[in-house]
Amino acid sequence: MDNYVTIVLRTLLFYSLILFIFRMMGKREIGELSILDLVVFIMIGEMAVVAIERPNTPLFHTIIPMLLLMLVQILLAIISLKSKKFRNLIDGQPSIIINRGKIDEKAMRKQRYNFDDLMTQLREKDIRSIADVEFAILESSGSLSVIEKLKNDNAESEQGDITIPLILDGNIDDENLKRINKTNLWLRQELKKQGYRDVKKISFCSFENGKFFIDLKDE
Structure with a gap:
């Protein structure tokens, strides 16, 4: 009977601890x-399950590793907030699979992403044909973000562009600059024209439809 009481108490304890x-x-x-x-x-x-199944094991043998993992995860999250390179290393970067209606096979191969995966995720979004897609972005989480083509006669002239970040946390993303056929020098010159001389002070910058969106870091 004591074992059952111990199991119940441990279950409640670890449930609360995990929350x-x-x-x-x-x-x-x-x-x-x-x-x-x-x-x-x-x-x-897994640690919680093992501790519940083995009521004779000291609680601290499980609680300490669980709290240690929590602290490590919080530390890594803080580092990732301050370092884009570290964030890309841990989480990866989004990949544009379909760019302006054209499939990027190179990006698909790089992500080991095949056409069956693409069609499955498009169907999940109620999209029957790749021809209806303007942009498809494979997010770092593995989900697919889709922007459909406009379905009117003026679609070509009115179709907007996709927002691609050019500066994140004060760091210029040269890879995204290449995607829009621009250079690091061009971006710095354009920012200077608008009064932004120090890139490090910019939290976020994107270029879409000929216009910049710029957000400065909190002072």
Whole structure:
């Protein structure tokens, strides 16, 4: 009987502890979890299950590793907020699979993403044909973001562009500049014309339909 009481109490304890840990690690939807998030969540869950199944094991043998994983995950999240390179290393970067209606096979091969994957995810979004897609972006979470073509006679003239970040956290993204056929020098010159001389002070910058969107870092 004592074992059953211990199991019930341990279940309630670890349920509360896991809720606390996940709350401390921040709110993220399941589809937005990175590989690192998923690994940490699985490890924490497995530790809790083992501790509940083995009531004779000291609690601190499980609680300490769980709290350690929480601290490591919070530390990595803080580092990723301050370093885009580290964020790209951990989470990866979005890839444009369909660009202005044209499939980028090179990007698909790089992501080991095949046409069956593409068609499956398009069908999940109620899109029957690739011909209806203007842009398709494979997010770092593995989900597919889709922008459909406009279905009117003036679609070609009115079709907007996709927002591609050129500066994130004060760092110029040369890869995205290449996607819009622009250079690092061009971007710096254009920013100077608008009074922005220090790129490091810019939190976010994108260029769409001939216009810049610029957001400065909080002072």
